[in-house]
Amino acid sequence: MFDLNQIRAAFPALGMQVHGRPALFLDNPGGTQVPQVVIDAMADYLIHANANRGGAFATAQRSDASLDDAHAAMADLLNAASPDEIVFGPNMTTLTFAVSRALGRDLQQGDEIVLTRMDHDANISPWTLLAEDRGATVRWVDFDVEDYTLDMAGLRGLLNERTKIVAVGYASNATGTVHDVATITRWAHEVGALVFVDAVQYVPHGPVDVQALGCDLLACSAYKFFGPHVGVLYGRYELLDRLRAYKVRPAKNQPPHKFETGTQNHEGIAGVLAAVEYLADLGFRYGAGLPLTPPLSQREREPEGAPPRPLGEGRGEGAPPRLLGEGWGEGAPRRQRLHAAMSLLRAYDHVLSAAILDQLAGIPGLRVHGVTDRGRLAERVPTISFSWQGHHPRAVAEALGQAGIFVWDGNYYALAVTERLGLEEQGGMVRIGAVHYNTLDEIVRLGDALRRLA
Numbered sequence: 001m002f003d004l005n006q007i008r009a010a011f012p013a014l015g016m017q018v019h020g021r022p023a024l025f026l027d028n029p030g031g032t033q034v035p036q037v038v039i040d041a042m043a044d045y046l047i048h049a050n051a052n053r054g055g056a057f058a059t060a061q062r063s064d065a066s067l068d069d070a071h072a073a074m075a076d077l078l079n080a081a082s083p084d085e086i087v088f089g090p091n092m093t094t095l096t097f098a099v100s101r102a103l104g105r106d107l108q109q110g111d112e113i114v115l116t117r118m119d120h121d122a123n124i125s126p127w128t129l130l131a132e133d134r135g136a137t138v139r140w141v142d143f144d145v146e147d148y149t150l151d152m153a154g155l156r157g158l159l160n161e162r163t164k165i166v167a168v169g170y171a172s173n174a175t176g177t178v179h180d181v182a183t184i185t186r187w188a189h190e191v192g193a194l195v196f197v198d199a200v201q202y203v204p205h206g207p208v209d210v211q212a213l214g215c216d217l218l219a220c221s222a223y224k225f226f227g228p229h230v231g232v233l234y235g236r237y238e239l240l241d242r243l244r245a246y247k248v249r250p251a252k253n254q255p256p257h258k259f260e261t262g263t264q265n266h267e268g269i270a271g272v273l274a275a276v277e278y279l280a281d282l283g284f285r286y287g288a289g290l291p292l293t294p295p296l297s298q299r300e301r302e303p304e305g306a307p308p309r310p311l312g313e314g315r316g317e318g319a320p321p322r323l324l325g326e327g328w329g330e331g332a333p334r335r336q337r338l339h340a341a342m343s344l345l346r347a348y349d350h351v352l353s354a355a356i357l358d359q360l361a362g363i364p365g366l367r368v369h370g371v372t373d374r375g376r377l378a379e380r381v382p383t384i385s386f387s388w389q390g391h392h393p394r395a396v397a398e399a400l401g402q403a404g405i406f407v408w409d410g411n412y413y414a415l416a417v418t419e420r421l422g423l424e425e426q427g428g429m430v431r432i433g434a435v436h437y438n439t440l441d442e443i444v445r446l447g448d449a450l451r452r453l454a
């Protein structure tokens with residue numbers, strides 16, 4: 001699919017040694033490593049553009065241009081209709097607390113918020129605390145503890161005219177399950193509720209299209225998709241415009257500025273821009289020949305120098321798919337290069353998921369808590385958690401850590417999941433999370449280490 005040696009060479013951290021052995025990064029759901037271009041972009045910002053917003057001098061102007069470019073880049077990654085729909089902030093959790101407070105201003109006693117037990121606490125506590133403040137009621141969606149999928153029928157049954165907010169994850173950071181967010185959004189909108197999507201764990205693994213999903217708000221974190229520690233919130237423009245933000249008076253009252261409180265992490269945001277460009281470059285280099293059927297917004301730019309295209313050509317139903325690399329080259333719009341890249345990563349995900357599941361299968365007493373059916377790999381990302389009879393999760397993580405293999409243990413803030421599975425008191429689960437720079441040889445090395453522990 002792509003040249004893994006070339007990809008790995010772009011990430012300096014992947015050359016790290018631990019106790020004389022190459023470090024094996026399988027802690028990616030907790031945070032990914034960054035390519036050199038991200039490090040360079042952050043250093044470059046600090047050397048050439050380090051200033052506050054809106055100044056009448058060179059560094060401030062460069063800084064403003066970098067921030068504007070980063071908004072446009074994130075709009076491309078998420079297929080937002082406008083860069084003004086992209087809000088940067090410290091992290092997903094802080095952005096979610098902030099926007100939930102703004103939404104709460106319209107909430108009345110007796111209104112209902114729907115949450116799921118499969119979510120990270122950053123998509124639970126902001127809403128339960130808001131409900132407490134406003135006298136709203138929280139309704140819970142359960143998940144099947146054998147199948148690890150959301151109770152969709154139960155979710156639909158909870159929706160009614162009192163439902164004001166539905167907060168749902170895109171992919172679970174514990175079980176790896178990918179939820180049918182488009183259907184949930186459609187149902188929620190039928191009763192007039194707003195939909196907030198926690199896409200932190202999905203963005204590194206596949207194409208996200210907020211317009212196709214139809215969601216109202218969607219949050220993610222750049223440090224999970226090869227960027228620095230910066231949070232990103234997408235909000236439908238009309239909604240962001242209508243909401244009253246908690247802001248200081250001199251700050252602009254338009255989206256996205258009204259939600260970007262205080263001075264932002266400008267060098268980090270320059271790094272986010274570079275991370276998106278890194279992904280777009282993957283699409284350019286390895287997406288050649290890939291059918292491109294991305295949902296194209298009307299704001300999408302044509303490649304520079306492209307001949308005028310008759311209306312409807314190549315985009316409508318039944319039109320032949322365009323292929324990236326066929327005359328598009330570097331001129332292909334960034335959205336298309338990103339879509340190609342993320343489609344490739346999604347396809348490689350299935351290979352990684354299958355490889356990890358193969359290594360875990362057959363280890364006595366080990367139980368994967370997530371989709372294991374090889375025919376259903378599209379329902380998960382390669383974030384795979386397990387419990388292991390007779391082995392405390394911390395002890396497993398420590399032993400692997402000694403062998404230079406980085407995995408997480410505990411609840412990773414998916415407290416509702418470990419509680420629901422009855423695993424919280426036993427130290428939670430061990431979590432393995434692969435991304436596109438992981439190799440199949442690394443997965444075999446993990447399996448060998450686990451078998452030695454067994």
Ligand SMILES: Cc1ncc(COP(=O)(O)O)c(C=O)c1O
Nearest residue numbers: 091092093120122173200201221
């Ligand atoms: C699914 C999910 N949501 C939310 C978060 C919180 O993100 P942040 O650290 O940016 O607040 C995480 C972090 O691990 C996560 O995995």
